Amino acid sequence: MIPPIRALSLAALLVLAGCSVPDLPTGSDGDDRLGVEGGYAATDPLPVRTDDGLNESEREAVLARTMARVEAIRGLEFTRDVEVRVVSRAEYRADRANETAADGGFREQVWEAPFLVGERTTVGRELDAVYGTAVGGYYAGDEIVIVSDTETPTLDTRTLAHELVHALQAQHLGFGSDRRTLDGRFARDGLIEGDANAVEIAYEARCGDEWECLPRSDRANLDEPAFDSDVYLVLIQPYAEGPAFVNALRERGGWVAVNDAYDRMPTTTEQVIHPERYPEESPVEVRVEDRSSDGWARFEREGPESTTLGEATVYAMFRANGVVEGGERFDYSHPLSDGWAGDRLVPYHDGDEAGYVWRTEWDTERDAREFVRGYRDLLAARGATRDGNVYVVPEGDPYADAFRVTREGTTVTVVNAPTRGELDAVHRTE
Incomplete structure (x- = not known):
């Protein structure tokens, strides 16, 4: 409750x-x-x-x-x-x-x-x-x-x-x-x-x-x-x-x-969740290069074209979607989010269609693997089908989209697009 x-x-x-x-x-x-x-x-x-x-x-x-x-x-x-x-x-x-x-x-x-x-x-x-x-x-x-x-x-x-x-x-x-x-x-x-x-x-x-x-x-x-x-x-x-x-x-x-x-x-919810990390532990600066094409572009707005979600939001994501069990107590420290070191979310659009690139950085490779495991469990719970590192949540779900999930060492990158065919247009692979 x-x-x-x-x-x-x-x-x-x-x-x-x-x-x-x-x-x-x-x-x-x-x-x-x-x-x-x-x-x-x-x-x-x-x-x-x-x-x-x-x-x-x-x-x-x-x-x-x-x-x-x-x-x-x-x-x-x-x-x-x-x-x-x-x-x-x-x-x-x-x-x-x-x-x-x-x-x-x-x-x-x-x-x-x-x-x-x-x-x-x-x-x-x-x-x-x-x-x-x-x-x-x-x-x-x-x-x-x-x-x-x-x-x-x-x-x-x-x-x-x-x-x-x-x-x-x-x-x-x-x-x-x-x-x-x-x-x-x-x-x-x-x-x-x-x-x-x-x-x-x-x-x-x-x-x-x-x-x-x-x-x-x-x-x-x-x-x-x-x-x-x-x-x-x-x-x-x-x-x-x-x-x-x-x-x-x-x-x-x-x-x-x-x-x-x-x-x-x-500077981060990580410092609030883990007071021992305040004020010395600063977040890693995460960059997302623009690799969009075919009409996809970042939003033009008065503020920055990207944002940082943070450890608290990562935890909330897993809890709201049943990957982390909740209860009456709010404790935002959990193995799936504790190793957060930084992230960058960049929304994209092509007309009325939208997608994003979300890159997270983790303290260790083990933390990054834990996050990927939890994220895959989340997609599976939404009925996603998998083909390699690409997942497709079916129509009828409020998050019906395609997701490409990759990890390199301590870095995890999620690319989202309306369809599998548009993933490279939002953010092409190297």
Whole structure:
């Protein structure tokens, strides 16, 4: 069972359940002490009722005390006010629909290559299904937007605490540069969301014995998501693995080490999945020479003509397609993906037809052979017929295409085209 996303801050509790939360200094004396906001300290009770929703003054009190608690856990002081706005689920979905920007066939190939979005749907639909259903809140500018599923506005304080960490990040640390590959974006989010989830987990751990906490919202207690999308496996990786990465940094040097990481963001999901590889182990630069012909060409776009999928997406590919057995626990470390050293995906098109070249580099030849074995198992599970190193997934399957799979030492190259006869046109053999 896949647990739901909570503010896209989800069941990392399953990953780090029971981890200890050290006490932090409460700052110096003064009118604006660390752990005190809007006249409320972290341990203060709140004069609010939740059974009939929260009015404006009650929401302000909840916000102030939650800010104080986030300060007490994270050891950083808010330098400016944070606004909170509550919108309905319908409003959020409408706003998201208006903001969704497609990237044509390029984006479709990026998600089709790891067998996460097939040709019966689109990436936009899959992302909207996840975000539109699961997001409980988000941070934008100096504003936190809470998405409510009821007509009576409510605030889940754990979700609020998560988003308040993003406000602290903006005020003190920054979010790093905009990574231009899929793997780079999820690596950066591993720190950003891992930090916020670690604080959320710490908040949860203090409720009851140390702190009086408001009841959880009904949505926060959902057992499973109201959608079925394989892209979820990739989207949640920063939230599921990020807290362990942040805790590993804290073991090295406390929250100071976490703060310092914002000046040296993780560059790959490999570093987030395996914190011992951060920051020294960098990915191998993988190149894919253009050998296309007969009308096939790379996409012309504002961004790069290629991307990197990364270890997390490789794992998600195998798990989503049944090669790796799943469960309630999200552990992205697996022999089929652990040896990842780098990759490059280059989408191609010829009119409305599309294909790609995906080259992966592995730490050892054994790792490369393991990957090829798993990839062949994936194709076989989809009913592919084999002729040498060429596989054809039959019509009727959402990934009905031809695939050429070759390995040279630690390098594995997958060429995809609509038909076997077009494989060389996408990327001819040497």
